[in-house]
Amino acid sequence: MKRNELLINIFTIILIILIAAIVYLALTDSRKGLTLFSARLEDRVSYRYLFKCVSETDALKQRSVRIGQSGYENGAANIVTAVIVDYRLFDTFCEVLILFAASAGVTLLMEKRKKRIKKEAGIIVQTAVPMIMLFTIVVAFYIILHGHLSPGGGFSGGALIASAFILQFIAFEKKLSKRWFALLEPLAGLGLLAFGLSGLYLRGSFFANFLPTGSLGATISAGGIMIVYALIGIKVASGLSSISADFSG
Amino acid sequence: METFSFSICAFSLILVGIFGVLTRKDIIRILLALNILETGINMLVAAVGYFKGSSAPILTSNITRDGFLPFVDPLPQALVLASIVIGAGTTAMALAITLKHYRTHKTEGKA
Numbered sequence: 533m534k535r536n537e538l539l540i541n542i543f544t545i546i547l548i549i550l551i552a553a554i555v556y557l558a559l560t561d562s563r564k565g566l567t568l569f570s571a572r573l574e575d576r577v578s579y580r581y582l583f584k585c586v587s588e589t590d591a592l593k594q595r596s597v598r599i600g601q602s603g604y605e606n607g608a609a610n611i612v613t614a615v616i617v618d619y620r621l622f623d624t625f626c627e628v629l630i631l632f633a634a635s636a637g638v639t640l641l642m643e644k645r646k647k648r649i650k651k652e653a654g655i656i657v658q659t660a661v662p663m664i665m666l667f668t669i670v671v672a673f674y675i676i677l678h679g680h681l682s683p684g685g686g687f688s689g690g691a692l693i694a695s696a697f698i699l700q701f702i703a704f705e706k707k708l709s710k711r712w713f714a715l716l717e718p719l720a721g722l723g724l725l726a727f728g729l730s731g732l733y734l735r736g737s738f739f740a741n742f743l744p745t746g747s748l749g750a751t752i753s754a755g756g757i758m759i760v761y762a763l764i765g766i767k768v769a770s771g772l773s774s775i776s777a778d779f780s781g
Numbered sequence: 782m783e784t785f786s787f788s789i790c791a792f793s794l795i796l797v798g799i800f801g802v803l804t805r806k807d808i809i810r811i812l813l814a815l816n817i818l819e820t821g822i823n824m825l826v827a828a829v830g831y832f833k834g835s836s837a838p839i840l841t842s843n844i845t846r847d848g849f850l851p852f853v854d855p856l857p858q859a860l861v862l863a864s865i866v867i868g869a870g871t872t873a874m875a876l877a878i879t880l881k882h883y884r885t886h887k888t889e890g891k892a
Binding site: 537540541544545547548551552555556559572573576577578581582583596597598599609610611612614615616620623624627628630631633634635637638641642681682683687748749768771772775778779 | 788792796799800803804830832837838839840841842843844845850852854855856858859862863865866867869870871873874876877878880881
């Protein structure tokens with residue numbers, strides 16, 4: 533038995549060394565001229581994301597991007613948000629569906645346990661938790677609604693709201709009903725689908741940004757990005773809260 | 782150089798994860814090793830988009846085509862954001878399956 537484990541370990545180490553060698557050679561192979569680490573920003577797709585000229589056939593048409601100007605194909609100052617919520621929104625939609633499948637599966641698998649006698653948290657925790665929850669939720673709303681201008685967005689804000697609910701599950705015996713989360717999550721998903729279908733109806737492509745993009749860098753700008761991020765925030769928050777409610781029994 | 786050291790760290794995390802997945806027999810430890818593997822992959826993808834002396838890809842001033850662009854690549858960061866959320870969902874699902882298995886068979890899968 534002991535000898536067998538030693539053999540398995542040695543075999544795994546040899547396999548790992550082989551994998552490392554293959555990956556290293558594949559990443560630094562310079563026979564084609566460019567390697568992964570020598571490519572500049574100008575050689576990559578992201579150059580078009582930065583200059584907001586993805587749908588242009590002539591890549592040199594747009595020579596500069598200026599703060600406060602309007603009329604770009606995408607009005608988000610945060611390029612990562614522009615990629616996630618505008619150019620690759622179909623990706624993000626499917627990812628949110630995966631999260632929905634995970635939370636539904638957890639709800640299905642975790643059957644109801646018998647009532648355990650749960651000890652309540654102390655009075656200091658029970659007094660502090662509502663205040664901390666309030667501030668956490670306010671910060672989360674700021675992060676969600678400011679996602680097109682600064683780092684953040686629906687995913688991180690949704691996780692913050694879920695952490696506030698986890699605090700509530702820890703401190704109090706009486707919980708929010710799981711039915712609210714189970715109601716909110718499909719509604720937010722249907723809202724995303726409705727956004728995509730209205731883009732299809734108004735602009736001719738699924739998830740097209742049909743609202744005016746506004747001036748670059750303004751608080752209310754970037755068209756539908758705020759709406760989509762709010763829906764994603766609701767969906768992520770309710771999904772993670774329902775998962776943690778199932779795990780906490 | 783920064784990209785190189787980042788990728789070395791990411792590779793070592795990936796290899797530690799593969800080693801754990803292949804040699805451990807406990808389901809919880811396999812899940813931990815899978816999460817380490819996933820962290821390494823995320824780190825590698827984020828390191829691919831890094832350029833020396835560049836900052837986060839948020840437009841705070843005007844940029845022109847001829848000028849110097851002080852930005853990292855935004856596309857790997859978007860991919861990593863997707864990957865983190867999916868990782869959280871799959872880990873929760875796997876833990877639920879493990880718990881169900883433990884309650885029916887009274888074992889965590891140890892040989």
